[in-house]
Amino acid sequence: MAPIFRWGFMGLVLTLIYIPILVLVVNSFNASKYGIKWGGFTFKWYEKFWNNDGLMTAALNSLTVSIVAASVATVIGTLAAVALHRYQFKGKALLSSMVFVSMLTPEIVMAISLLIVFMALGIKLGFISLVIGHITFCLPFVIVAVYSRLKGFDMKMLEAARDLGASESSIFWKIILPLALPAIASGWLLSFTLSLDDVIVSAFVTGPGYEILPLKVYSMVRVGVSPEVNAISTILLVVSLVLVVISQLLLREDK
Amino acid sequence: MNEPRALLNLNHLSKTYGSNRVLDNFDLTIFDGEFFTLLGPSGCGKTTVLRMIAGLEDTDTGSIQLDGQDIGQVPAEKRPINTVFQSYALFPHMTVFDNVAFGLRMSGVAKEEIAPRVAEALEMVRLGDFAQRKPAQLSGGQQQRVAIARAVVNRPKLLLLDESLSALDYKLRQQMQIELKRLQRKLGITFVYVTHDQEEALSMSDRVVVMNKGKVQQLGTPREIYEQPANLFVAKFIGEINQLDGEIVAVDGNHEYEVKVEGLQWRLHAEHNFKAGDKVNVLLRPEDVRVEYIDDPHPDQYLVGEVVERNYKGKTLDSLIRLPSGIEVIASEFFDEDDPSFDYSLNQKVAIKWVPGWEVVLPHEV
Numbered sequence: 291m292a293p294i295f296r297w298g299f300m301g302l303v304l305t306l307i308y309i310p311i312l313v314l315v316v317n318s319f320n321a322s323k324y325g326i327k328w329g330g331f332t333f334k335w336y337e338k339f340w341n342n343d344g345l346m347t348a349a350l351n352s353l354t355v356s357i358v359a360a361s362v363a364t365v366i367g368t369l370a371a372v373a374l375h376r377y378q379f380k381g382k383a384l385l386s387s388m389v390f391v392s393m394l395t396p397e398i399v400m401a402i403s404l405l406i407v408f409m410a411l412g413i414k415l416g417f418i419s420l421v422i423g424h425i426t427f428c429l430p431f432v433i434v435a436v437y438s439r440l441k442g443f444d445m446k447m448l449e450a451a452r453d454l455g456a457s458e459s460s461i462f463w464k465i466i467l468p469l470a471l472p473a474i475a476s477g478w479l480l481s482f483t484l485s486l487d488d489v490i491v492s493a494f495v496t497g498p499g500y501e502i503l504p505l506k507v508y509s510m511v512r513v514g515v516s517p518e519v520n521a522i523s524t525i526l527l528v529v530s531l532v533l534v535v536i537s538q539l540l541l542r543e544d545k
Numbered sequence: 546m547n548e549p550r551a552l553l554n555l556n557h558l559s560k561t562y563g564s565n566r567v568l569d570n571f572d573l574t575i576f577d578g579e580f581f582t583l584l585g586p587s588g589c590g591k592t593t594v595l596r597m598i599a600g601l602e603d604t605d606t607g608s609i610q611l612d613g614q615d616i617g618q619v620p621a622e623k624r625p626i627n628t629v630f631q632s633y634a635l636f637p638h639m640t641v642f643d644n645v646a647f648g649l650r651m652s653g654v655a656k657e658e659i660a661p662r663v664a665e666a667l668e669m670v671r672l673g674d675f676a677q678r679k680p681a682q683l684s685g686g687q688q689q690r691v692a693i694a695r696a697v698v699n700r701p702k703l704l705l706l707d708e709s710l711s712a713l714d715y716k717l718r719q720q721m722q723i724e725l726k727r728l729q730r731k732l733g734i735t736f737v738y739v740t741h742d743q744e745e746a747l748s749m750s751d752r753v754v755v756m757n758k759g760k761v762q763q764l765g766t767p768r769e770i771y772e773q774p775a776n777l778f779v780a781k782f783i784g785e786i787n788q789l790d791g792e793i794v795a796v797d798g799n800h801e802y803e804v805k806v807e808g809l810q811w812r813l814h815a816e817h818n819f820k821a822g823d824k825v826n827v828l829l830r831p832e833d834v835r836v837e838y839i840d841d842p843h844p845d846q847y848l849v850g851e852v853v854e855r856n857y858k859g860k861t862l863d864s865l866i867r868l869p870s871g872i873e874v875i876a877s878e879f880f881d882e883d884d885p886s887f888d889y890s891l892n893q894k895v896a897i898k899w900v901p902g903w904e905v906v907l908p909h910e911v
Contacts, residue, residue, distance in 0.1 A: 452621045453599055454651055455622045
């Protein structure tokens, strides 16, 4: 008896979570435009997306922003994590708790505050403001990923390296970096995913001259969900899924 | 034996953490080529001394001289000193070879010189076939040996070992003790070993310093420290010891005293200067205590006690004997092969004595 309930309950939960996504994915291959009934298998929505210059530009913009933002956030975040782990300085405890606070800050709050800052500083809304905004919300995720890996290390290892004649920079390049690499890569992938599908912050801090995919999709669905949107969403889903799986595998690798 | 040459001088080292004085005006000279051990309970400052020598810890006051040169301001990475850490601290992402080669690469040793030197070091710790393994694929004892190879390959003037055997199980530890000692003789490098294990200290060292609360309690050869402890702390820390109360009755000159112990008067030798009426502790190692059947004829003076516990230890029979004063004495005796019935029963009255001169008489401490 019990197994039936157990599996039944799990099935119910999974169904509730995944049915909408499944419908979307199925419809992206549905020849029937309105997606209410199955009109046969097709790739034409993907083709339409590929041939739509406006959408493709937005997609390329999105990729550019995500790659730049994830990379910068990873560099800053890794250095911040190393500093938090290795050095004692004033305000260290405050800094590390602020990292968590910024992770939990509602996105809308972050979006508005970023907008205010950009306006106050006179930064034109567009690529630069978008990248800065994305770096801001990606940063804590990188810091947490790298920091928690560093914390798992035997600190004596760094002393051993010094004892064997390694300078500060050698310790960083030969010991810390190789050991933290899986976490750094995972932090980058996570940042990239977060950046790629961000809507709220992007909506506030980008200008009309620089369109990115999630916003473009958002404006398209306001006039009705077109099958093209299903195709784009499916691609985003697959990309995100692959990256998240890779990042999890990297973190799981033994130390 | 040549006159020993001072390799390392520690002068008036002090260190305070908050209100805790870990090291108090600490002086020490370590000779070239010796196996030296810092022995003491945890928190006695021995590891702090080691870390100061390595350069991993700053000194509040005092100076450190290596080969006559002050190295106090030389950073750890520039000191010709290497450390074997308690947790081994091997680099998990590198092979055994790369671990051992690390120090050579850091100091810019020529590439073609590195491989043979690493191979030689690994051979020395009998890990020649393990060069391409990762540390996680090795047993604790093997990791330990990699850590040693990684340090000695740099041919340091001084090798520091921080409780390096404590993570190993008993049997492996004993084996490594012998191996370390052998390695030290072969390399001729000065070893400074830190441990809280007195047995380890006694069996490996040329000289031992016993520390407590940041101060030197006694410095000497293992034998001096075991047989002539300078104070009660050293006596109790190094192995088991029986402590009897006594009082000086008369001074016979030349460090000979008449001492009243357990109601009887004994003629004892002491290194300290006492005067009549001084309270003393008379200390006896369990293996120096002689127990005899009370019915046997006794030409000498003896104490009478009652066996309250007997403990079969395999090699020895340890008996706990209560004296009339209530003090309990442990006697550790080897089995007599010719006397298979050798044993005592509980509550049996026995005679206790010791070889004159094997006792240690110290000023009375509580």
